[in-house]
Amino acid sequence: MVFVNTPAQSLIKSKVPIEFDDFPLVSIGRSPENVVVIPDQEVSRKHAELTMNGTKLMLKDLNSKNGTFLYNGKEFQQVHDSVEVKPNSIVKFGTGTIVRLTGE
Amino acid sequence: MIEALDTPRLILEAKEKMEGPLLDSRREKRVVFVGDTHTAVDITQTIFDKYYDNSDLIVFLGDYVDRGVTGVENLGLITSKLLEDPTKIIMLRGNHESPLTNPYYGFVEEVTEKLGEAAYDKFKEFFQAMPYAVVVNGYLCLHGGIATTLDNVAQIADLPFPDLNPDDPTAFQILWNDPRDMIEGFIPSVRGDGAYYYGSDVTEKFLAENNLKGIIRGHEVVDGFREDLGGKVMTIFTSKYHGGAAGVLVLEDDKMEKVTL
Numbered sequence: 001m002v003f004v005n006t007p008a009q010s011l012i013k014s015k016v017p018i019e020f021d022d023f024p025l026v027s028i029g030r031s032p033e034n035v036v037v038i039p040d041q042e043v044s045r046k047h048a049e050l051t052m053n054g055t056k057l058m059l060k061d062l063n064s065k066n067g068t069f070l071y072n073g074k075e076f077q078q079v080h081d082s083v084e085v086k087p088n089s090i091v092k093f094g095t096g097t098i099v100r101l102t103g104e
Numbered sequence: 105m106i107e108a109l110d111t112p113r114l115i116l117e118a119k120e121k122m123e124g125p126l127l128d129s130r131r132e133k134r135v136v137f138v139g140d141t142h143t144a145v146d147i148t149q150t151i152f153d154k155y156y157d158n159s160d161l162i163v164f165l166g167d168y169v170d171r172g173v174t175g176v177e178n179l180g181l182i183t184s185k186l187l188e189d190p191t192k193i194i195m196l197r198g199n200h201e202s203p204l205t206n207p208y209y210g211f212v213e214e215v216t217e218k219l220g221e222a223a224y225d226k227f228k229e230f231f232q233a234m235p236y237a238v239v240v241n242g243y244l245c246l247h248g249g250i251a252t253t254l255d256n257v258a259q260i261a262d263l264p265f266p267d268l269n270p271d272d273p274t275a276f277q278i279l280w281n282d283p284r285d286m287i288e289g290f291i292p293s294v295r296g297d298g299a300y301y302y303g304s305d306v307t308e309k310f311l312a313e314n315n316l317k318g319i320i321r322g323h324e325v326v327d328g329f330r331e332d333l334g335g336k337v338m339t340i341f342t343s344k345y346h347g348g349a350a351g352v353l354v355l356e357d358d359k360m361e362k363v364t365l
Contacts, residue, residue, distance in 0.1 A: 002286050005294055009325050013286060056202065071291055090287065096294045097302075099284055 003091065004098040008039050015035070018050065026050040028093065029062075042066050042094035048079075050101075057101070059085045073084035090103070105144075108218040111180035115230040118183040121190045125275070126261040127238035130194075132160035132174065135240055137353040139165050139322035140341030143172025147342060149180050149348050151363055156185065156192070157290035163240060165322035166198020166279070169227075170209035171345055176218055179227075184300070197234035198247040198322065199279040204269050211314050219248075232266035235298075241355060242317040248308050249321055250302050251277030252290045256315050273298060274298060282324055283307060285332040304333055322354065328364050329353070333361075 002015045002048050016036055027034040029047040038047070043063035051058050060082040061068035069076035070083060071090035085091065085101060094099045106114075136155045141148050141164070152252030156164060164182060185195040187282070199205060206224070210302045237246040237260050244250075244257060249314035253274045254260070256291045264272045270279070284291075287303040311318065318336040328351030330339040342350045354361045 004233060004284050004287060004291075005282075009326070012284075012330075076292065092294070098291075098294065102286075 001099045001101050004100055006038060006040055006097040011039075017103075021050045024051065026039070027066075038093060038097050040094060040097045042096050047093050048081075050085075053084075056084050059089075059091065059096055064094065068093055106177050106180035106184060108176045108180070111176045111183070112219060112223055113185040114180050114187065116226060116262060118186050118195070118231045119230045120231040121132070121186065121297040122235060124261065125236045125263045125265045126257070127194065127235050129239040131241055132267065133357065134159045135161045135355045136252075137163045137165065137245065137320050137338075137340055137355065139342040139351065140167035140200075140325075142167055142170060142179055142200070142343040142345060143178050143344070144343045144350065145174045145178040145181055148178055149344075150340075151352060152175055152181070152185055155364075156346060157351075157355075159192075161194065161212055163190060163194045163238070163245050164196060165245060165320070166196045166338065167200040167322060168195075168198070169211040169214075170200040170205055171216055172210065175211050175214055179230075179237075194238055195234060195243075196238065196245060196247055197231065197236055197279065200255060201234055202229035202269055203228060203280075208215075221230045230266060232268045233291060236260055236263070239316065240320075242315075242354075243320045244316050245316070247279050247321060248277065248299075248323045249281040249283055249319060251281060251306065253277070254310075255313070257316075272354060276333070280323075283319070283321075283332040283337045285337070307335045309339060329362050 028036045028048045029045050030043045031045040035063045036075040046062050049060050050071045061079045066078040069092040076092050081102045089101045137183045168178050172266050174188050251274045265277050282301050284301040285304045288305045289303050290300040293299040320338045324339050325337050325346045327347035344350050349364045352363050
């Protein structure tokens, strides 16, 4: 995934490789124990997770305080529980962090 | 040395020199581009000391006030130089030259303390007279960026003007949008309703259709500079409250040099 925006400006444009072989469940959040750590106060400690379900990439919101949102080409729609995400989807975590889930 | 008390007179005189939302295109030999200074009057002074005499034009990309306590002096210094030679200084408007931000980021409080409550009206007069954009040596200079509703540069000249906040969606986006070359199209920005990120495809299309070399803008806190689209979109930040570098771009003939102050 690549950071489109986040309060830590130096992370913008930076890429984080997601390897499901290494981590079948990619946890995303503010605490250091997550696979993807996002230093953003508006992101929950354990915010969301990505998993591969067969060939489907699934995104699940973990009842985060400020929500997880999937861009539908027009607006960011809140993710309730779990949704399938396609390559190149744009996802917002909380209010200030946006990532793009790049290919493969 | 500029005193805060001089600034109201200077900005009202400078207002008379403003020429609408889009300035006439310029072609100059040596040009210096300055990003957000946000009250850093000492950095502004350094820029004039270093470049005023040996450059043909200095373009300020907006955001002179808020986030500090010397915005009045910063505006006074830049307008005093503009009045000295209006052909040599361009002052574009930033999203912080607006009552949308000034009550929340310190400038209204600063003005009230130094000049009294009524004085802020004079700043509003000045802010709404400031231009949004200019093309210099083939680079579109503006504070934020291109807009969902903007197809060509010439449209900027026809935007409603003056527009205090501004409320016009195109003018608002010019002051508030940010470039993101890892996306395509426009997507809503975390800055709030009406602001967008502009992606690689829409930027390339805009540059090609308007025969532009690139975009030079401010608006984002970066460590001096950030390049998008392989350097076709340059972000400059020229303050120091963020703890990073204050940068300026120096364009001489076709050579672009990044200078950290």
